[in-house]
Amino acid sequence: MPSTLFDKVWDSHVVRHIADGPDVFFIDRHFIHEVTSPVAFLGLEQRGLKVMFPERTFATADHNTPTINQHLPVQDPLSANQLKALEQNAAKYGISHWGLGNPKNGIVHVVGPENGITLPGMTIVCGDSHTSTHGAFGCIAFGIGTSEVEMVLSSQCIMQPKPKKMRINVNGKLGKGILPKDVVLYIISKLTAAGATGYFVEYAGEVFENMSMEGRMTVCNMSIEMGARGGMIAPDETTFAYIKGKDKAPKGEAWDKALAYWKTLKTDADAKFDVEYNFEAKDIEPMITYGTNPGMGTGITQHIPVTTETGNSKASYEKSLNYMGFHEDDVLLGKKVDYVFIGSCTNGRIEDFRAFASIVKGRKKADNVTAWIVPGSHIVEQQIKDEGILDILTEAGFELRQPGCSACLAMNDDKIPAGKYAVSTSNRNFEGRQGPGARTMLASPLVAAAAAVTGVVTDPRELIA
Amino acid sequence: MAYDKFNILKSSAVPMPIENVDTDQIIPARFLKATERKGFGDNLFRDWRYNADDTPKKDFVLNNPIYSGKILVAGKNFGSGSSREHAAWAIYDYGFRCVVSSFFADIFKGNSLNIGILPVTVSAEFLDKIFKAIEADPKTELEVNLPAQTITILATGEKESFDINGYKKNNLMNGYDDIDFLQSLKDDIQKVAASSIY
Numbered sequence: 179m180p181s182t183l184f185d186k187v188w189d190s191h192v193v194r195h196i197a198d199g200p201d202v203f204f205i206d207r208h209f210i211h212e213v214t215s216p217v218a219f220l221g222l223e224q225r226g227l228k229v230m231f232p233e234r235t236f237a238t239a240d241h242n243t244p245t246i247n248q249h250l251p252v253q254d255p256l257s258a259n260q261l262k263a264l265e266q267n268a269a270k271y272g273i274s275h276w277g278l279g280n281p282k283n284g285i286v287h288v289v290g291p292e293n294g295i296t297l298p299g300m301t302i303v304c305g306d307s308h309t310s311t312h313g314a315f316g317c318i319a320f321g322i323g324t325s326e327v328e329m330v331l332s333s334q335c336i337m338q339p340k341p342k343k344m345r346i347n348v349n350g351k352l353g354k355g356i357l358p359k360d361v362v363l364y365i366i367s368k369l370t371a372a373g374a375t376g377y378f379v380e381y382a383g384e385v386f387e388n389m390s391m392e393g394r395m396t397v398c399n400m401s402i403e404m405g406a407r408g409g410m411i412a413p414d415e416t417t418f419a420y421i422k423g424k425d426k427a428p429k430g431e432a433w434d435k436a437l438a439y440w441k442t443l444k445t446d447a448d449a450k451f452d453v454e455y456n457f458e459a460k461d462i463e464p465m466i467t468y469g470t471n472p473g474m475g476t477g478i479t480q481h482i483p484v485t486t487e488t489g490n491s492k493a494s495y496e497k498s499l500n501y502m503g504f505h506e507d508d509v510l511l512g513k514k515v516d517y518v519f520i521g522s523c524t525n526g527r528i529e530d531f532r533a534f535a536s537i538v539k540g541r542k543k544a545d546n547v548t549a550w551i552v553p554g555s556h557i558v559e560q561q562i563k564d565e566g567i568l569d570i571l572t573e574a575g576f577e578l579r580q581p582g583c584s585a586c587l588a589m590n591d592d593k594i595p596a597g598k599y600a601v602s603t604s605n606r607n608f609e610g611r612q613g614p615g616a617r618t619m620l621a622s623p624l625v626a627a628a629a630a631v632t633g634v635v636t637d638p639r640e641l642i643a
Numbered sequence: 644m645a646y647d648k649f650n651i652l653k654s655s656a657v658p659m660p661i662e663n664v665d666t667d668q669i670i671p672a673r674f675l676k677a678t679e680r681k682g683f684g685d686n687l688f689r690d691w692r693y694n695a696d697d698t699p700k701k702d703f704v705l706n707n708p709i710y711s712g713k714i715l716v717a718g719k720n721f722g723s724g725s726s727r728e729h730a731a732w733a734i735y736d737y738g739f740r741c742v743v744s745s746f747f748a749d750i751f752k753g754n755s756l757n758i759g760i761l762p763v764t765v766s767a768e769f770l771d772k773i774f775k776a777i778e779a780d781p782k783t784e785l786e787v788n789l790p791a792q793t794i795t796i797l798a799t800g801e802k803e804s805f806d807i808n809g810y811k812k813n814n815l816m817n818g819y820d821d822i823d824f825l826q827s828l829k830d831d832i833q834k835v836a837a838s839s840i841y
Contacts, residue, residue, distance in 0.1 A: 323757060375747075436840065471723070
């Protein structure tokens with residue numbers, strides 16, 4: 179029977195089907211960070227259990243780390259305590275740990291792929307919903323809760339009902355200035371923030387075939403923002419070229435063996451999905467969000483929809499627009515911007531900084547804008563320096579910070595002040611996500627750059643030569 | 644962590660007719676810095692519940708003494724966003740044992756079941772009936788019967804069935820969690836691990 183990529187990877191990892199219950203699902207790779215792992219380790223200790231396969235778990239500190247002066251002791255005692263707990267737990271159980279100051283340190287979903295830990299056909303979990311990022315490599319990757327972190331540590335398995343299958347096809351060619359972030363914000367705006375709940379998505383079609391690995395990671399990363407557990411893209415030559423030579427990628431004979439397996443990882447021609455959507459690349463323009471969930475996005479030249487067009491209740495929609503200080507039918511172009519944030523597991527990779535720099539080059543930062551430019555990892559930070567991007571940024575009046583999750587969830591000091599408007603390349607525009615009272619507009623690195631140099635919401639296509 | 648067994652819960656309910664309540668609202672990230680599972684209930688719905696100076700916001704439902712109970716009733720797509728189990732911990736720690744909505748986000752639903760909170764999915768129509776019943780009488784009681792998989796508005800007798808898989812139902816009714824079960828499967832797990840190319 180023809181089967182989907184998702185079926186092939188899922189079914190080969192089922193340890194046992196439970197009648198009228200979830201599957202016992204085997205996990206190849208487990209990432210952990212300082213925020214969602216300490217209580218899981220505490221649970222292990224209380225039960226007297228060991229970590230079953232310490233070599234399958236990788237720890238990095240990212241959520242709670244400062245993005246300046248990382249060489250100094252972390253000032254917030256609670257954050258410092260969490261970082262210390264991660265370090266101690268990793269040491270105690272023999273788990274690889276890339277803590278603050280380690281040259282491999284960075285955001286978990288950036289460092290996994292860039293070091294070849296993430297490989298096609300793997301099952302990957304982490305106590306973080308953006309684990310869906312790794313689906314870009316043809317993995318089944320998704321976020322889990324802390325109880326499940328404890329399950330993976332102690333048994334390398336979780337209990338998971340198999341999701342339904344959705345395929346999203348985007349065909350045609352993207353226009354000038356349209357980035358992968360625009361593609362995924364467009365899809366979410368069409369499906370809504372809950373439109374893919376209960377499903378696992380496969381992204382297919384010309385747009386994804388022509389997309390870089392960085393772009394595919396941006397798209398898969400935001401699958402959770404429409405409720406999907408994750409999203410995946412079949413591995414191809416682009417995938418293999420990205421992986422080849424990475425630190426922990428297979429080499430020599432192991433590479434040949436792996437490659438032969440990876441080439442089988444695709445959906446068969448007649449395989450069936452529970453639901454399928456088709457979109458056209460030509461309909462996508464630079465996107466921006468206007469509300470308090472990622473489904474509340476629109477083309478940058480459009481008006482904010484009126485309630486009746488959105489499928490939301492009037493009360494919830496009004497609550498959202500009130501929080502943002504916007505009104506139905508407002509135009510976003512020209513709105514004043516106070517903060518610009520480029521970074522996060524969504525858009526903290528080298529391509530994102532290249533895009534940002536392409537607009538910044540030869541221009542100056544707008545005086546009314548505070549910009550936080552945060553690489554996803556030290557490797558990305560080094561690339562920014564090596565490629566001359568840092569020089570372009572410095573020349574334009576921007577400063578580069580040190581890697582971490584930063585203002586995406588504002589657990590550290592990088593908080594947007596109440597009432598201020600931020601154009602952010604991150605993934606969530608929830609109330610208070612970037613700081614209590616902060617107003618977030620999600621967008622691509624090009625839209626962020628255009629806002630950073632003009633001080634207002636600007637169509638980046640006007641600034642592209 | 645052990646939790647209270649769940650069988651039949653009869654309680655008044657707290658209404659929150661807001662859609663898309665994400666886990667950043669349930670517990671903001673800045674309150675996730677603990678290394679133990681303690682005290683999260685104090686920060687449940689922190690920014691909706693308290694002003695910046697930590698005084699309670701009078702118009703927020705948890706600060707309204709008219710409403711109380713072990714059941715939270717919320718608008719559709721409850722628990723979206725971050726996978727933080729801290730959201731479920733905060734709800735449990737505050738004293739809720741059951742959340743009722745017409746639609747739950749996946750990860751939140753799984754986290755809730757894993758820690759002993761029962762998420763009950765009802766039709767949009769029944770959800771509306773519950774909100775109306777609470778509006779008419781804030782002390783009105785709901786009965787959530789897990790063995791029978793029904794939820795009843797006791798004042799009117801209106802009732803609806805809900806779904807839950809048999810495995811999780813059994814866990815909740817007996818206070819089991821998955822870890823012991825998984826420990827019993829170690830031989831099978833070793834076999835799958837050995838057959839993986841990774």
